[in-house]
Amino acid sequence: MERRIIHIDMDAFFAQVEQMDNPKYKGKPVIVGGKSHNRGVVSTASYEARKFGVHSAMPTRQAHKLCPDGIYLPPRFDRYKEISNTVKDIFLKYTEIIEPLSLDEAYLDITHLVSKENTARSIAVNIQKEIFDATKLTSSSGVSYNKYLAKIASGMNKPAGTTVLHYSNVQDVLNGLQIGKFPGVGRVTEEKMKSLGIYEGRDLYNWSETELVREFGKRGESLYQKARGIGTAELKIERVRKSVGKETTFNYDINDDREILKVLEKLSGKVSTNLDRHQFAGRVVTVKLKTADYTSHTKQMMTDNPIFHGEEIYHYAYTLYHEVNEPDTPIRLIGVQVAHLSERTYRNLTMYDFL
Structure with a gap:
């Protein structure tokens, strides 16, 4: 049976937790990652802050310039882990095959649950609903036949979205995807690709594997496969519960x-x-x-x-x-x-x- 993988990603997780615990922050630009005078980086920015151009991994000083009236908060990892554990308990109600990526995202293999009456989309929606009921936080999900595509899908309709990529639509989606949106394509690689005329997935698709390996080394093989929706469905799971x-x-x-x-x-x-x-x-x-x-x-x-x-x-x-x-x-x-x-x-x- 073809695999069905869900990628669950909590929406602006750290910032959303701060807004939930402190109602006065709701609707305001919240930036978690330290004060502006620190030599730190932004961990998470609320969607209100993202309107000013603030994003994760941005130097805090730069974020303060873009959003001087934002609410800058230090992270509270104990609190985030507490909620993350609640979310993981929800995952375990559906499957033991889980690959956690961080406190706010994970892959779930739900192949064994899927049927005509119980579609992968409906399972993803139910998981998101349970997360919201238990934590009052929204999440986004992506569903596909491998991890790489599931991760792309989860980012397509944020916040609180549910997106399915399957054989009938995946190539159209990949062709129109900005090259910087491909998982694993960092800023340096993105700039090099653009210098070679690769701006979208369709441009990448037109390059042969040999050409990509020549320009990007071993990474060229992966790029060639990504342009065609090829990836692994095998999850790295923790098999021993403590x-x-x-x-x-x-x-x-x-x-x-x-x-x-x-x-x-x-x-x-x-x-x-x-x-x-x-x-x-x-x-x-x-x-x-x-x-x-x-x-x-x-x-x-x-x-x-x-x-x-x-x-x-x-x-x-x-x-x-x-x-x-x-x-x-x-x-x-x-x-x-x-x-x-x-x-x-x-x-x-x-x-x-x-x-």
């Missing part, structure tokens, strides 16, 4: 043990479901809290035997919560994780399996 966890951020800070423990019990059940899906059990339970001032607190304990049932996980999580939580301290986020995983065996079974 932990399974779930967490949630409350819409408002909570200081009610009963309400928080209800959520913790639900999270324990979701962790159990994921462990069951992969036939794993674990021996270390961790509870994570984030208070209203964004301070994180974690506490963990090792179990006597590997566990995977929701009731067991919640038993330990309940104890850990009361050990790590400070009375009368509002909580913004809570999570539970099971680590030190092993494949489930008969010796892992507990009394819950015989009830």
Whole structure:
């Protein structure tokens, strides 16, 4: 069966997170990457900032000249990683074949899910909807039969777009694509290509492989293939999972043990479901809290035997919560994780399996 690859790319991820966490920034040009007097570069620019010509990898000093009234913020990688983990958990609900590229983008092989009733486009749309429901952040997706084309597709209708490239339309799209938009074509290569009269994909297509190798060395082979939509569909995946966890951020800070423990019990059940899906059990339970001032607190304990049932996980999580939580301290986020995983065996079974 022909492969179906989705490339999911969060839209202006760092900047979008800052706008979500600080509503006063919404609709304003946000530039994440440091103050103007630093010798840094822009990590992410919101779409409002991009209207001024600001883009990622641009020196911060230059960005400040283009957008002097922008909101310049240092990155908060702990926060971005927190949301990235939530997004990854959503991916894992669909497929284990995932190649993460960074905190804000990844390839997913969803070939096994595709059918006449469940198209690749509909799967991509559902993933984007789940991401938005869980994080309130938008993402864009590209769907195709290899990674290279999926990545091109995800950038074609940003933000919040869904684009499919298949055999019937791929060559027309590539022919009209600006040469600098081809993945792997950096600024230096782009300038050299333009000096040779290569401005769009159709110009590149007209060059023979021999000519491209002569001008660009081994890279010429790749360029020749890219002009024809040829690329790999094999994902580089992490096959060994070290932990399974779930967490949630409350819409408002909570200081009610009963309400928080209800959520913790639900999270324990979701962790159990994921462990069951992969036939794993674990021996270390961790509870994570984030208070209203964004301070994180974690506490963990090792179990006597590997566990995977929701009731067991919640038993330990309940104890850990009361050990790590400070009375009368509002909580913004809570999570539970099971680590030190092993494949489930008969010796892992507990009394819950015989009830």
